[in-house]
Amino acid sequence: MEKLISEGNCVFCQEIFKQSGMSRHLAKHLSELPATKYQSFHLNISAGEMFLHVQMDGSATLGELDDFLRAIWLECCGHMSSFEVKGKRYDNDWDDMDAEIGESQTKKVSLLFKKDMVLEYQYDFGSTTHLSMKVMGEYPTATPKGIKLLSRNNPLKILCHVCNEKPAAIICSVCVYEGEGMLCKTCVTKHKKTCDDFADYAAMKLVNSPRMGTCAYEGGTIDVARDGVWKS
Template sequence: MTRLQSEGKCIFCNETFSDKGIGRHLTTHLKKMEKEQPSSNQAFHLKVSAGEMFLHLLVDGNTKFREIDGFLRAIWLECCGHLSSFQIKKKRYNIRWGGGGDFGEKMSSKISTVLEKGMQIDYRYDFGSTTPLDIKVVNVYSLKVKKGVTLLSRNEPLPILCDICKQEPAVVICSICIYEEASMFCEDCAKKHEQTCPDFEDYAASDVVNSPRMGVCGYEGGTIDTERDGVWKK
């Protein structure tokens, strides 16, 4: 499958950069801020990746893993309150959403007590129809930032074209055919797909959204940064 062009806007200057370029660009802003506003507080620059999709986050060092988990669910993942986990240096931080309680390492741990620059983290949401995410600690700054998680950049909606006509943006995905050659359709081709897939109109059709969870377990989109959660426009 051809890799799609992925790019994101900088929260500080609103300029657009490629997937590789946006990380370097954000670093220049953060280093300048650290120099101009030194602090004893720690702030962590995290990159979250899933194929061509990415998030760049700035996280206060006092933030707990549970809060990062909640942010990832809200922007990319949450559908049915599934189990999720962070795997860090052979230790697993697990959470049952909705009051079920944690197990393994504590999700209440502050990230400043665990994370270091360059560290790689394996995150997973839902251990049935799993959505895996790769998280990297890009850098750690001595910088005072607002509490919790700040979104620095996110990939713009990917230029996904209809699998049939290959001309118009795909707006709907068939969860039954998701592993087949054709599963994403424009409005016109979706009507044609209804004629060959009896489950499509009944329950299998879902919107194309800017998330690695799209098409899985009835996922309908996030509740954070919703203006970039839609379909690519030509």
């Protein structure tokens, strides 16, 4: 399969940039914001060709970032999650009050983040979705709501694995492991007749998230306009 082209819109000027150029472009806007006594961080979050750029207030916590990631990309059934920074884990353990694993996510990011710091993140320790993130910069400006979405990849041009012509819209979560599970609306009709798993339980929506086709994931609850399928 050809490498997918990944691009997104800049929230400041609305122009489209490729994944590789987005960090540098956003840095220009961020450095032009008026200086205050507050502090914000620019974070680049990615999973392959999928990316999010966010501006995060220094007073916000890893837990708030976890909530944001769940809302836009991950939440299916309240799995555990974890950040890892320099070998130290920060776990989400809200569904188990007695869990004693790693440190808590209540830490303010101003006490943790430094420019160029790399963080690893996992959602669900069974069918895990892995994200990588990097602190791209630090700015003397506030982020009033804690976390602001600066950019996100537009739906990727994923073609149907069967006809290789039309945009894929449905996933067969069983056949996807054989490289045959991303299906356009036409090929879905044929797939239903040959795949018993698909008819029973394996049919899932293709959405704009690295968790698509995993567990019970059906899409995010924020920024839903960009959560759909690529339109030709």
